Amino acid sequence: KAGVTQTPRYLIKTRGQQVTLSCSPISGHRSVSWYQQTPGQGLQFLFEYFSETQRNKGNFPGRFSGRQFSNSRSEMNVSTLELGDSALYLCASSRTGTETETQYFGPGTRLLVL
Amino acid sequence: AQRVTQPEKLLSVFKGAPVELKCNYSYSGSPELFWYVQYSRQRLQLLLRHISRESIKGFTADLNKGETSFHLKKPFAQEEDSAMYYCALKRGEGGKLIFGQGTELSVKP
Numbered sequence: 001k002a003g004v005t006q007t008p009r010y011l012i013k014t015r016g017q018q019v020t021l022s023c024s025p026i027s028g029h030r031s032v033s034w035y036q037q038t039p040g041q042g043l044q045f046l047f048e049y050f051s052e053t054q055r056n057k058g059n060f061p062g063r064f065s066g067r068q069f070s071n072s073r074s075e076m077n078v079s080t081l082e083l084g085d086s087a088l089y090l091c092a093s094s095r096t097g098t099e100t101e102t103q104y105f106g107p108g109t110r111l112l113v114l
Numbered sequence: 115a116q117r118v119t120q121p122e123k124l125l126s127v128f129k130g131a132p133v134e135l136k137c138n139y140s141y142s143g144s145p146e147l148f149w150y151v152q153y154s155r156q157r158l159q160l161l162l163r164h165i166s167r168e169s170i171k172g173f174t175a176d177l178n179k180g181e182t183s184f185h186l187k188k189p190f191a192q193e194e195d196s197a198m199y200y201c202a203l204k205r206g207e208g209g210k211l212i213f214g215q216g217t218e219l220s221v222k223p
């Protein structure tokens with residue numbers, strides 16, 4: 001079974017631009033979560049989508065948004081990029097996102113904002 | 115507020131020595147707790163979870179509700195155990211994992 005895939009793997013953007021990251025979950029998984037990983041803040045939850053609906057949201061500004069398609073693939077968008085948005089963005093999937101389910105992580109997209 | 119604390123940023127031990135990575139949580143209720151591991155240049159992956167009560171790669175973790183801890187232990191560390199270890203808490207429906215800051219384990223020969 002193929003794992004979670006994320007594209008692109010690396011991105012360089014400049015301040016003020018916007019960026020879209022993509023995540024393809026494991027086949028059959030309908031819950032997709034996004035996390036931001038930075039050296040200072042560690043791993044922080046951004047949001048979770050299930051059946052094309054945002055079900056959970058972390059404490060990030062409105063510049064961070066996402067969506068999920070009918071095939072469970074998900075995208076996240078960051079508008080008006082700031083230097084502090086430089087991070088590794090991880091996507092994770094699980095079947096339905098219930099409490100006891102394991103989340104499987106993708107390799108991440110490393111975003112550098114100049 | 116729900117919080118996970120891993121007090122050690124770096125833990126360095128010699129091969130064959132016992133290792134304990136500490137994890138404390140704050141949550142009123144019965145959380146689901148996990149240990150994730152990230153080896154160099156690899157993706158974050160599940161090591162073990164509280165509900166399974168299993169031993170993976172020689173590691174075990176016991177939930178102590180009285181002390182609100184979920185420490186990860188291994189009696190004899192191996193060099194291949196060197197990695198970043200993250201303790202995480204999950205509560206309720208939805209894929210929100212709350213991670214600790216992580217502990218880097220370095221096992222020296």
